[in-house]
Amino acid sequence: xxxxxxxxxxxxxxxxxxxxxxxxxxxxxxxxxxxxxxxxxxxxxxxxxxxxxxxxxxxxxxxxxxxxxxxxxxxxxxxxxxxxxxxxxxxxxxxxxxxxxxxxxxxxxxxxxxxxxxxxxxxxxxxxxxxxxxxxxxxxxxxxxxxxxxxxxxxxxxxxxxxxxxxxxxxxxxxxxxxxxxxxxxxxxxxxxxxxxxxxxxxxxxxxxxxxxxxxxxxxxxxxxxxxxxxxxxx
Numbered sequence: 001x002x003x004x005x006x007x008x009x010x011x012x013x014x015x016x017x018x019x020x021x022x023x024x025x026x027x028x029x030x031x032x033x034x035x036x037x038x039x040x041x042x043x044x045x046x047x048x049x050x051x052x053x054x055x056x057x058x059x060x061x062x063x064x065x066x067x068x069x070x071x072x073x074x075x076x077x078x079x080x081x082x083x084x085x086x087x088x089x090x091x092x093x094x095x096x097x098x099x100x101x102x103x104x105x106x107x108x109x110x111x112x113x114x115x116x117x118x119x120x121x122x123x124x125x126x127x128x129x130x131x132x133x134x135x136x137x138x139x140x141x142x143x144x145x146x147x148x149x150x151x152x153x154x155x156x157x158x159x160x161x162x163x164x165x166x167x168x169x170x171x172x173x174x175x176x177x178x179x180x181x182x183x184x185x186x187x188x189x190x191x192x193x194x195x196x197x198x199x200x201x202x203x204x205x206x207x208x209x210x211x212x213x214x215x216x217x218x219x220x221x222x223x224x225x226x227x228x229x230x231x232x233x234x235x
Contacts, residue, residue: 002111003028003055006144010057015144027080028055029064032109035099036063038073038092045071045092052084053106060105062086107171114141115150115204120221122149124211126191127183131157131216138204139222142172149220150208153194166190173202179209181216191215 002008007015010026032053038046052064064084067075073092075085089095095102118139124132137149166178166189179192192211195202211218 002108002143004057004059004061008144010055011144012057025057027057029053029078029081030055032063034097036065036106037096038087039094039096040073040092045073046087052078052081053109054078054081054086060089061108062089063106103169103171105171108143111143111172112141113143113172113201115139115202116141117204118149120149121219122151122221123219124216126160126181126188126216127186129157129160129183131160131181132209132211138208140202140205140210147222148210149222150205150210153207153209156209161192164190168193172199173205174198188215 003010005011007013009016009018010028029052032051033049034051035049036046036051037044046065046069048065048069050066050069054062054064056062064078064081064086065075067077067083067085070085070087073087075087078084078086089105095106097106116139118137119135120137120139121135122132122137123130123134132151132155134151134155136155137151140148140150142148160181160183161179162182164178164180168176168178170176174195174197176193176195178190179194181188181191190212192209194207194209195205196207198206213220
C-alpha cells in the first residue's frame with residue numbers, strides 16, 4: 001500500500017510533491033508479470049501471469065484480472081482498465097504469488113524494508129519503571145511509514161513483559177508476537193511486539209523488541225520527517 005498510504009506519492013499526506021502538480025484521487029495501474037494463483041475449496045480458480053496491480057487511494061492494494069480469467073467468482077469492474085476486474089480478497093480461500101502464500105493483501109513491489117544497526121538512543125518507561133535505556137538499537141525503515149527502533153531483549157526489562165495472545169501478520173516482516181507490560185498492579189496490553197521468524201528482508205530484527213509509543217513512554221532518537229518545503233529541495 002506504499003504509493004497510496006502513509007506519506008506515499010499518491011496519498012493525501014505525501015511527503016514530497018508532484019511536478020507538475022496533480023490534485024484529486026490519482027489511480028495508478030500497472031502490469032504485474034508475476035504468477036498469481038487463487039485457490040477455492042481445494043481447486044485453483046485463478047492462475048495467471050497477466051494480472052494488473054491497482055494502486056487506489058483509500059483502498060487496499062489489489063490485483064485486477066482479465067474478466068475471462070475469473071470464471072464465476074464475484075468481481076468488480078475496474079473503470080480505468082476496461083475488461084479487467086477485481087476479485088474480493090475473501091472470495092477465495094488462499095492467494096499465492098510466485099508460490100508464496102499471501103495474507104491480507106498483495107505484496108507491494110514499491111514497498112521496501114531496510115534494517116540497519118545503529119547507535120540511536122531508545123528509552124522506554126512505563127508507570128515510572130524504565131524498560132529500556134540504550135543506544136544499541138536497530139532502525140527499521142519501511143516505505144511511507146515512520147522509522148522504528150528495535151532492541152535486543154537482553155537490553156530490556158523482560159521480567160516486566162508477558163506474552164499476550166495477540167498476533168498480526170505483515171507481508172514484509174512476517175508474524176508478530178505481542179507483549180503486555182506489567183508494572184506493579186498495572187497491565188498495559190500489547191505494548192511491545194517482536195518477529196521471532198521474520199521474512200528474509202527483515203531478518204536483522206529477528207526476536208528484537210519494539211514499543212508502542214501510544215501505550216508506553218518512548219523517547220526514540222529518530223530522523224526528522226521534514227517536508228521538501230523545509231529541506232531546500234528545488235523541484
